[in-house]
Amino acid sequence: TTVSVALKPTLPDGTYVATYRVLSGDGHPVSASFLFGVGSGPVDKTAATGGPANRVWEISGAFARFLMYLSALLAAGLAFFVAFIHDQDEDRWRLIGWARIATITAVFGAAGIIIVQAALLSGKSLSAATDGGVLGDVLDSRLGWSLGVLVMGLIAVHLSTDIRNHTASQVLALYGGLATAGSFAIWGHSTELSPIWLSTAADIVHAAAAAVWFGGIIGLLLVLRRRTDQPVASTAQIVSRFSSAAAITVALLAAAGLALSWNATGGTVDALISTTYGRLLLVKVLITAVILAIAGYNRSRLVPALVQGEAQQSAPAVVDAAAPADPGTATKDEPAPMFTDAQRATNWGLLRRAVLIEATALVVVLGITAVLVNVTPARTVIATRDRVVNQTQSVPTGTVNLVVVPARVGENTLHIQYADAAGKPIDVANTLTIEFSLPSAELAAISRQTAKAGPGHFIYTGPELSISGTWTVTVVARTSDFSEQRTTFSVPIRN
Structure with missing residues (x-):
């Protein structure tokens, strides 16, 4: 897409800043600016091309996304926890309130x-x-559709907490949560990554699993804090049911996260370590790995001990009339206790602390996700990364330097700088011509005039390098009325 704006014919000579704002394909606003000059004077490269206003709004946007993600996933996850995992005791109203x-x-x-x-x-x-x-304009974009689905999902989630019919409550909690999770796949980077079916499906599964896990962790934490003094077998069963649900959601979360990460990075190590998106993703994965380690310990060691300890506590004692008088001796009908009251209390305390750590770490992960949503995916950065061709050759007056950016098929900007033997810019000509040719394609030379930007500095921007290959770029400086200085460069251009 090309957008052009005519300049006022009476515009005074000097340096100007051109700014633009567009709505990208994935629904995010993109803005940038560049400098241009009017008249024969050099362009002042120190001119400001932007202010802090956008930065403030970008930070505000990150906070708003964090609040929306955190709250939406919590609402959907808590509704699921109440409908499918909780024992429907009176403390469920505390969870419903949250x-x-x-x-x-x-x-x-x-x-x-x-x-x-x-x-x-x-x-x-x-x-x-x-x-x-x-x-x-904003609501007519992908964002508007995404938020529309989100609100409908949240309405269903809210209704699930009002209906006393347990089956209806479960249906609304399940499908309201899926709609809430699905809304995140309508707007964002996943809508522009291919294959689209993979990124969309993985995004929905990832958000839904995160909701069940995060909302369940918060729900479990609230239950454990409410029942601190009297942990009972029913509480242990809640813990057991959540542990089973979490095992499934964590597996789905890992699979969907792997698919999304591969799609966003292209599966390359360079994309992970050389881009902002990749580095943030690594931090997110590292924190998630710590959470998974804690969750794995809870499921394999702590939860079975809690369930067994509470079952043992609630089981009736078996007394054998022929039992020996020594209390330290046990019969086959009265096995030695596996967990003392102190051990049970210790296990419950460990679980509460582990769940609190998991919940805190998940909030941090959601914060990173809110930032990632507005960071260009590593795959896109790598694919569009400018490759600078920078070559210098000796000439009778000193050196001439050629810089080509982005050295890709299409429009490129060429900077030519003449300098003396000491490296200081010098004027060798008032006019300079560039000749483009591609011998491998039998493309004859195309001549273009350049604009002077400063002492010995010339700039040209154009679409001549439109085919991949090694181009011959010849810089022709008219040093006098009867002589010229020709310098040839070999410039590789990629797709």
């Missing part, structure tokens, strides 16, 4: 995202929130 609060804060987060999106897209800051045209 689920309802989470649905409301998720809507506030969504509203914040709309305001930030409008501000970034229009450049009007807070006034964009009252501009119907800007809000219409």
